[in-house]
Amino acid sequence: MDFYLDTANLDEIKKYAAWGVVDGVTTNPSLIAKEKVSLEKRIKDIAKIVNGPISSEVIATDLPGMLKEARRYAHWHKNVYVKVPMNENGLKAVGILKKEGIHTNMTLVFSGGQALLAAKAGATLVSPFIGRLDDISEDGMALIAEMVEIYANYGYETKILVASIRHPRHVIEAARIGADIATMPPAVLEKLIGHPLTDKGISLFRDDWEKVKNLQ
Numbered sequence: 001m002d003f004y005l006d007t008a009n010l011d012e013i014k015k016y017a018a019w020g021v022v023d024g025v026t027t028n029p030s031l032i033a034k035e036k037v038s039l040e041k042r043i044k045d046i047a048k049i050v051n052g053p054i055s056s057e058v059i060a061t062d063l064p065g066m067l068k069e070a071r072r073y074a075h076w077h078k079n080v081y082v083k084v085p086m087n088e089n090g091l092k093a094v095g096i097l098k099k100e101g102i103h104t105n106m107t108l109v110f111s112g113g114q115a116l117l118a119a120k121a122g123a124t125l126v127s128p129f130i131g132r133l134d135d136i137s138e139d140g141m142a143l144i145a146e147m148v149e150i151y152a153n154y155g156y157e158t159k160i161l162v163a164s165i166r167h168p169r170h171v172i173e174a175a176r177i178g179a180d181i182a183t184m185p186p187a188v189l190e191k192l193i194g195h196p197l198t199d200k201g202i203s204l205f206r207d208d209w210e211k212v213k214n215l216q
Contacts, residue, residue, distance in 0.1 A: 001175045004053070004161070004183035008035050008042050012186045013049050019193075024052035026105075026127075026163070026183040028083070029059060040076055047077040053125075055105045057083035058093075066093040074102045081105045081124060086114045091121045098122035105161065112146040119156035125181070130174075131164035140164075141173045148178045168192050 002023035005013055008031040016022050025046050032039050039056065046054050054077065058069040066089060070082040074097075081103040084090040094104045098121075106123040109115055110133060118126040128147060130140025147160050159180035165171060168191045171182045 001179065002052075002181040003189065004055075004181055005050075005189065006031070006163070006165075006183045006185050008032050008046070009186075010042075010045055010049070013046060016186060016189055017049050021189075022050055022052075024054060024079075024181070024183075025050050026055040026083075026161075028057050028107075043073070043076050043080060047079055052079060053081045053103070053105075054079050055081045055083045055107075055125075057107065058085075061085070061087075061089065063089045063092050066090070067096060070097055070102060070104075071100075083107045083127075086110075086118060091117060094118070094121040094123045098124075107163070110143070112143065112150060115143075115147045115160075116150055119151060119154075119158040123158050125159050125161045127161045127163040127183075129164035130162060130170060131166040133164075134166070141170070141177065144174055144179050145177050 003021050004024040004026050005016055005022055006026045008027045013025060032042060035042060043054055043056050056073045058066045060066045060069055066084055073080050073082050083105045084093050086106055086109050090106060094106060097104050103124040105125040105127055106118040107127040109118060109126055109128045115126055128143050133140040133143060144162055161181040161183055162174040162179045163183050165182060165184040165188055168188060171184060174182050
């Protein structure tokens with residue numbers, strides 16, 4: 001499973017990229033707005049840190065507008081994946097951009113039907129938002145299982161990028177099901193590394209070593 005960071009903060013990206021486990025980055029307009037920097041500058045800065053897919057989202061909802069933004073983003077760096085919304089114009093855009101060799105990430109997917117359409121249209125990645133489904137008492141992980149089964153049945157090349165991850169169990173369950181990618185806030189990645197028994201064990205070993213390190 002690939003790990004992406006869902007952030008546009010350079011300090012966070014540098015910190016966790018140094019762990020050697022960050023394969024890509026996802027951004028959205030809200031994350032960019034927090035940084036108070038132009039989208040183009042931030043995407044180019046991220047590309048200097050992470051050598052992997054960087055998702056940048058179109059704002060336009062009309063087809064010509066989507067295509068214009070997508071082509072502009074794609075010229076910024078070879079690793080840019082253009083995020084387009086799951087709707088009629090988004091599907092049309094995905095098909096056109098695929099023919100142009102531009103990678104896409106179809107976002108805001110909430111059903112198996114939407115996931116199937118995204119794959120048929122030729123999306124490079126598809127982003128189901130599991131946390132938002134959980135928020136309305138639906139089962140986000142059930143959607144991931146459904147998508148993995150559908151894509152396996154027909155050999156679709158579209159990769160499943162699990163988004164709207166709220167806690168470490170989302171990551172673990174997605175990995176058990178067989179999703180390709182998990183994109184997560186830095187706080188969730190931070191929690192994956194920790195365990196109280198690990199901390200206790202390190203402390204115990206250090207204490208015991210202090211007792212014997214000077215023995216001849």
